[in-house]
Amino acid sequence: MKHNMWAIFLVMLPLLVVSGxxxxxxxxxxxxxxxxKMEVTGYCKCKQCCNxxxxxLGRAVVADGPAEGKKKKVGQTASGTKAKVGTIAADTKKYPFGTVMYIPGYGYGRVExxxxxxxxxxxxLYFDSHKAALKWGRVDKVVKVWAP
Ligand SMILES: [Zn+2]
Incomplete structure (x- = not known):
C-alpha cells in the first residue's frame, strides 16, 4: 500500500512542477x-496602441469607436486576462480565445x-513597451496555429 502511494507521488511531482x-x-x-501566412503587427498597452x-479626472476611457467614453482597464485583454508578452490579439471569429500560435521571431503566444x-x-502581438512594438513593425510570417 505504502509503495503505491509513493509511486503516485513520484508520478504527480513533475506534473505539479509543470503546471505551477x-x-x-x-x-x-x-x-x-x-x-x-499572416500579417503580424505589434502592440503594447499604451493609449496609442489600445485606443x-x-x-x-484621470480616468482611463475608450477614446473613440462604438464604446467611446466607456471605462477602460489599462493592460487588461478582451478576455479579462492581464496582457503580457505571449498575448495575441486576433480575429476571434476565426481564432477564438485560447488558440495557441507559434510566431517565428516571437515564440509561442495565446489568443486572449x-x-x-x-x-x-x-x-x-503584445510587447512590454511601445518601442519594442514599433520595432516589430508589420511583417508577414508563416504562423503555426493550434485551435483549442
Ligand atoms: Zn503602444
Whole structure:
C-alpha cells in the first residue's frame, strides 16, 4: 500500500512542477497544427496602441469607436486576462480565445485579446513597451496555429 502511494507521488511531482509555472503558452497535446501566412503587427498597452485616453479626472476611457467614453482597464485583454508578452490579439471569429500560435521571431503566444482593426489573417502581438512594438513593425510570417 505504502509503495503505491509513493509511486503516485513520484508520478504527480513533475506534473505539479509543470503546471505551477505554466506561464508561456504551450500547444495543446494531440491537437493538429496548421500553418497560415499572416500579417503580424505589434502592440503594447499604451493609449496609442489600445485606443484609450484619460478624462480630466484621470480616468482611463475608450477614446473613440462604438464604446467611446466607456471605462477602460489599462493592460487588461478582451478576455479579462492581464496582457503580457505571449498575448495575441486576433480575429476571434476565426481564432477564438485560447488558440495557441507559434510566431517565428516571437515564440509561442495565446489568443486572449482582439481589436476592431484585427481582422482575418492579421494578428497583433503584445510587447512590454511601445518601442519594442514599433520595432516589430508589420511583417508577414508563416504562423503555426493550434485551435483549442
Ligand atoms: Zn503602444
Amino acid at each position: 509555472c505554466a506561464t508561456t503558452p504551450k500547444p495543446p497535446r494531440n491537437a493538429q497544427a496548421f500553418e497560415r 484609450w485616453q484619460r478624462t480630466w 485579446d482582439r481589436g476592431t482593426a484585427i481582422q482575418g489573417e492579421h494578428i497583433d
